Each structure stands twice: as structure tokens, then as C-alpha cells.
Amino acid sequence: MPNSAPESYVYCPRCGTPLVTRLVTDKARRACPDCNFIYFTDPKVGVGALVVEDGKILLVRRRMMPEAGKWSIPAGYVDHGEDPAVVAVRETLEETGLEVAIGELINVYFNEEATDSGASIFILYRAERLGGELQAGDDADEAAFFGPDELPELAFASTRDAVRWLYKQRPADSV
Ligand SMILES: [Zn+2]
Incomplete structure (x- = not known):
């Protein structure tokens, strides 16, 4: 199962704030508490x-x-x-x-x-x-x-x- 919340992704690529894991729609995802960037694990x-x-x-x-x-x-x-x-x-x-x-x-x-x-x-x-x-x-x-x-x-x-x-x-x- 692809990981929708890769914990190894530490910083927001947009603003540099440490990311947190939270539920976004139906999955746990890495998200930025500051600028609201969300890391969506796209399929390869x-x-x-x-x-x-x-x-x-x-x-x-x-x-x-x-x-x-x-x-x-x-x-x-x-x-x-x-x-x-x-x-x-x-x-x-x-x-x-x-x-x-x-x-x-x-x-x-x-x-x-x-x-x-x-x-x-x-x-x-x-x-x-x-x-x-x-x-x-x-x-x-x-x-x-x-x-x-x-x-x-x-x-x-x-x-x-x-x-x-x-x-x-x-x-x-x-x-
Ligand atoms: Zn951010």
C-alpha cells in the first residue's frame, strides 16, 4: 500500500515549516500547519x-x-x-x-x-x-x-x- 503520509518528508516545500500528519479527506497526509500545503502521494x-x-x-x-x-x-x-x-x-x-x-x-x-x-x-x-x-x-x-x-x-x-x-x-x- 503506498504511503500517503511519508514521515520522512519533514519540511514544507513551499514555506519551510515542519509538516504535520493529519487526516485530509479520507487519508492521513503530510500537511503544513502554516500555509496549508498538503502533500498528495501521486501514483507513479x-x-x-x-x-x-x-x-x-x-x-x-x-x-x-x-x-x-x-x-x-x-x-x-x-x-x-x-x-x-x-x-x-x-x-x-x-x-x-x-x-x-x-x-x-x-x-x-x-x-x-x-x-x-x-x-x-x-x-x-x-x-x-x-x-x-x-x-x-x-x-x-x-x-x-x-x-x-x-x-x-x-x-x-x-x-x-x-x-x-x-x-x-x-x-x-x-x-
Ligand atoms: Zn507551508
Whole structure:
């Protein structure tokens, strides 16, 4: 359960007064008794691109925690003010070297057990390769296409769900 009142947040970012914990709407939150700033623990949002070619799915091996060493869909975090579709294009380019165009929304996943370093909401788009050369980079140390019978160890429930969805919707010989 995400902490809605992180006690490690000591001072008001707006006026510097020590924060207190109090009930705001339905949750205990850190709040400033002086200027009424309230710290709302916003969900961390991730976005990924599902690229499929010849029945094979594009995956990257994660260099970073969480789930370092396992394979996931190319993905990244959405920062404040960013369009998730734009982030998906950028992250795919950085992690795989491929330029893609974003297609349909496949699903929005909710991960109740996400830690502070993981996304609790994950948006997955289908994407189509426009160009580029397959070349791992950024948070990925390998990038490759995998068929349904040759999948590596997958990171994240969302990646496993997406892979299952893909091969149920479209058996490998018809993708
Ligand atoms: Zn304040």
C-alpha cells in the first residue's frame, strides 16, 4: 500500500515549516500547519510500447532495479506535463534504437504492490516500427525480439499479462 503520509518528508516545500500528519479527506497526509500545503502521494505512471514483428515481441533486458536482469517491454516513467504516447516513443528509441509510431491503447494496468521505485499504473500502447537499428541503450543492456516459445524471464506482471494477451489474441502464426 503506498504511503500517503511519508514521515520522512519533514519540511514544507513551499514555506519551510515542519509538516504535520493529519487526516485530509479520507487519508492521513503530510500537511503544513502554516500555509496549508498538503502533500498528495501521486501514483507513479509508466508507459510502454508493444512492438511485434513476424510474431515476435520486442523486449529489453533491464539494467536497473526493480527487476534488474529480467526482460520487459520497452517502457519509461511519465513525468509531469508529458504525453504518455510521446514518452513511449522516446523510451523505445532510447532502449532499443527503434523509431516507432504509437497505435492503439492495449491496456492500463494497476499494480497494487508497486514499491516507491515502480509504477503503480502502467499504460501499454501498440507501436509500429518505422525505422532505426536494433541497439540496446539507456536503461537496457540488451534488446531483442522473442517468439512465444523462446521467451526469457519476464519482469513485471504487466509484461507477463501483455505477452499472454498478445498470444491469446493472435496466435503466433497469425500476428
Ligand atoms: Zn507551508
